[in-house]
Amino acid sequence: MSPETATPLTQEQKIDARLDAWVSTEGKPFASPEIAGAYRARAQRYADVCRLRVPDRVPTIATTGDLQQHMMGVTLADYFYDYPKAVAAAIAFYDKFPLVEYFPFSNFQPGPVFDKVQYQLYRWPGAQLGPNQGYQYVEGEYMAADEYDELIRNPEAWLLRTYWPRIMPGLKGLAGFPSLLGSLELPFVPFFFAGIGSPQVTEALETMLEASRLTGEFNAHMGQLIGTAMFAKGLPVTLGGFSKAPFDFLGDTLRGTRSVMMDLFRRPAKVLAACEAITPLAVKMAVDAAVNSGVPFAFLPLHKGADGFMSDADFAKFYWPSLEATLRGIVAQGVIPMMFVEGGYNTRLAHMAEAGLPAGTTAWMFDQTDMAKVKKFIGPWAAIGGNVPGSLFQTGTPAEMRAYVRDLMETCKPGGGFWMSPGVVLDHATEENFQAWLEAGVEFGAY
Amino acid sequence: MHQELIDAITGMDEESAARLTDHLLDAGVAPADILDDCKAAMDIVGKRFETGEVFIPELIFAGDILGQIAGRVKPRMAAAGQQQQRIGKVVIGTVQGDIHDIAKDIVAFMLDINGFEVTDLGVDVAPETFVETARAQGARIVGLSGFLTLAYEPMKETVAQLRALDPGIRVMIGGGQMDGKVRDYTGADAYGKDAMAAVALAKGWA
Numbered sequence: 001m002s003p004e005t006a007t008p009l010t011q012e013q014k015i016d017a018r019l020d021a022w023v024s025t026e027g028k029p030f031a032s033p034e035i036a037g038a039y040r041a042r043a044q045r046y047a048d049v050c051r052l053r054v055p056d057r058v059p060t061i062a063t064t065g066d067l068q069q070h071m072m073g074v075t076l077a078d079y080f081y082d083y084p085k086a087v088a089a090a091i092a093f094y095d096k097f098p099l100v101e102y103f104p105f106s107n108f109q110p111g112p113v114f115d116k117v118q119y120q121l122y123r124w125p126g127a128q129l130g131p132n133q134g135y136q137y138v139e140g141e142y143m144a145a146d147e148y149d150e151l152i153r154n155p156e157a158w159l160l161r162t163y164w165p166r167i168m169p170g171l172k173g174l175a176g177f178p179s180l181l182g183s184l185e186l187p188f189v190p191f192f193f194a195g196i197g198s199p200q201v202t203e204a205l206e207t208m209l210e211a212s213r214l215t216g217e218f219n220a221h222m223g224q225l226i227g228t229a230m231f232a233k234g235l236p237v238t239l240g241g242f243s244k245a246p247f248d249f250l251g252d253t254l255r256g257t258r259s260v261m262m263d264l265f266r267r268p269a270k271v272l273a274a275c276e277a278i279t280p281l282a283v284k285m286a287v288d289a290a291v292n293s294g295v296p297f298a299f300l301p302l303h304k305g306a307d308g309f310m311s312d313a314d315f316a317k318f319y320w321p322s323l324e325a326t327l328r329g330i331v332a333q334g335v336i337p338m339m340f341v342e343g344g345y346n347t348r349l350a351h352m353a354e355a356g357l358p359a360g361t362t363a364w365m366f367d368q369t370d371m372a373k374v375k376k377f378i379g380p381w382a383a384i385g386g387n388v389p390g391s392l393f394q395t396g397t398p399a400e401m402r403a404y405v406r407d408l409m410e411t412c413k414p415g416g417g418f419w420m421s422p423g424v425v426l427d428h429a430t431e432e433n434f435q436a437w438l439e440a441g442v443e444f445g446a447y
Numbered sequence: 448m449h450q451e452l453i454d455a456i457t458g459m460d461e462e463s464a465a466r467l468t469d470h471l472l473d474a475g476v477a478p479a480d481i482l483d484d485c486k487a488a489m490d491i492v493g494k495r496f497e498t499g500e501v502f503i504p505e506l507i508f509a510g511d512i513l514g515q516i517a518g519r520v521k522p523r524m525a526a527a528g529q530q531q532q533r534i535g536k537v538v539i540g541t542v543q544g545d546i547h548d549i550a551k552d553i554v555a556f557m558l559d560i561n562g563f564e565v566t567d568l569g570v571d572v573a574p575e576t577f578v579e580t581a582r583a584q585g586a587r588i589v590g591l592s593g594f595l596t597l598a599y600e601p602m603k604e605t606v607a608q609l610r611a612l613d614p615g616i617r618v619m620i621g622g623g624q625m626d627g628k629v630r631d632y633t634g635a636d637a638y639g640k641d642a643m644a645a646v647a648l649a650k651g652w653a
Contacts, residue, residue: 123546130544133544134544134595134597136545136595138546139548257507257549258507258549261503261504261507261508262504262507262508262511264504264508265459265461265504265508266461308502308503308641309502309503309504310502310503310504311501311502311504314502314504347499389626389628390596390624391599391624391626391628391632392628394596394599394632395599395628395629395631395632396628424596424624426596427596428596428597428599
């Protein structure tokens with residue numbers, strides 16, 4: 001049963017079909033039957049967690065950002081500019097830690113692509129930052145208050161012609177991109193393509209093609225890395241698509257933190273309308289990549305809905321409704337959204353539980369939220385994970401780590417639906433603490 | 448105290464706050480008195496923040512309203528040769544390698560409104576810059592901000608260099624991935640979980 005013959009399937013059946021295809025080893029070029037078996041067991045374990053079944057043991061999934069680079073003695077800039085070196089370091093990292101059982105995403109990124117388009121939203125190692133400074137967002141107001149209406153009316157047109165030239169000066173010529181209506185009548189077509197052919201639009205399109213070619217170079221190496229991880233090491237890939245909460249799309253890199261917070265007072269209706277306009281795009285972005293990659297999980301880091309960032313009333317009004325709509329839209333197409341819930345969510349859990357999202361269709365990785373509360377409010381209807389503090393990995397001892405994992409397992413393991421992860425994307429950990437964490441996962445994770 | 452102005456600020460009513468400020472100034476009220484009203488209002492907002500009645504949007508918006516009031520009031524203070532009373536000096540910044548500034552800006556603002564003379568060094572600040580500024584300003588309180596785990600090492604190094612300058616200097620840390628364990632690791636005196644905690648710490652040390 002293919003998930004693409006969608007109409008007769010329920011969303012749960014679509015999820016199961018996609019998960020089965022992901023777990024299956026048939027037709028995949030594993031190096032040996034043993035590795036295929038390890039892959040299948042690991043993938044099944046995580047699939048069981050997502051569907052709220054009890055697996056054979058709790059899966060331990062290492063979310064890493066710059067950890068591999070620091071541990072393997074390469075620079076963060078190497079992971080942006082020296083792809084063969086990055087691939088070799090990543091594979092050496094898997095070999096060093098055989099208990100890493102899932103493909104650990106890292107900050108392996110195509111620096112030349114960002115250079116080509118002159119990407120302004122971030123600074124990254126090897127370019128504006130030193131070789132060992134992690135990539136970071138540059139807080140700012142990238143969309144003016146008086147641009148809400150244009151965004152709401154036609155988000156992608158506004159992004160293409162106004163926002164892209166602003167955040168990627170290499171594509172500034174897109175400001176002159178002609179109206180798409182120009183393709184709707186034969187006599188209009190020459191005008192449309194004449195517009196495309198204007199020097200500034202052509203230059204932008206050529207830059208895009210070059211960025212695309214540079215991305216292809218990167219993807220060849222990324223493909224090699226993922227191929228090695230999956231087929232030679234048996235590491236399932238657990239993230240296929242990416243997206244964000246609509247409020248975060250608006251608040252993070254369009255309006256910026258300060259401006260969006262003040263918009264809650266100055267133009268609340270516009271904020272809500274913008275979130276609504278962004279929602280279908282947020283769904284499409286998550287689903288397209290997850291379906292194309294065959295990895296039926298979409299990763300959504302959650303930012304501005306955390307405890308303290310707004311009141312529970314504002315969370316219920318501004319943050320949650322468009323996030324819920326996004327999640328329902330993703331799930332409807334058989335993809336499991338996996339939210340990385342950054343910060344604390346202690347006061348949000350009850351509201352989330354009331355939403356009645358279908359059981360076994362979403363996964364939530366927590367940072368600093370009380371996991372006993374998470375187990376109580378979220379555990380009955382969604383997979384949960386996360387919580388091991390980044391500070392413990394870096395400044396604790398192996399004994400403290402073991403004790404922490406033991407306690408976390410006691411709280412969250414019963415009944416299944418739990419996987420273990422750090423509460424952060426790990427940049428720093430001592431080798432001893434990281435190894436102790438992996439071992440404790442096996443020691444305390446068995447059912 | 449001008450209760451109407453205080454209510455406008457705590458009620459997040461920026462138009463009334465601006466109008467009332469102009470009205471008070473035109474009526475001859477001393478600029479320093481209006482700043483006292485602002486401080487009283489921000490005390491209320493801060494207390495509501497501590498008790499979980501208001502959150503970061505209200506802190507940011509109230510801060511913006513106060514900025515608008517200060518913009519109206521301060522030219523008249525300068526013209527009258529008046530200065531605000533200060534209870535202590537604080538040097539603050541985001542440590543080397545980290546460029547996050549939102550939380551640090553809120554802390555700096557709350558310290559300022561609570562009577563501290565704040566020198567904000569910005570982001571990605573080298574340990575030596577903290578030390579040189581603390582020495583030049585004669586500041587005995589330093590606030591180190593960092594959002595990422597990469598901030599731990601530069602925080603530790605900054606604390607060490609500050610201690611070498613002045614063993615009695617007080618250092619507080621705060622930010623996304625900070626906690627008591629990181630305080631121990633870095634050798635800082637205290638960890639503050641938010642802007643109000645930072646104000647309480649600084650007042651305790653001033």
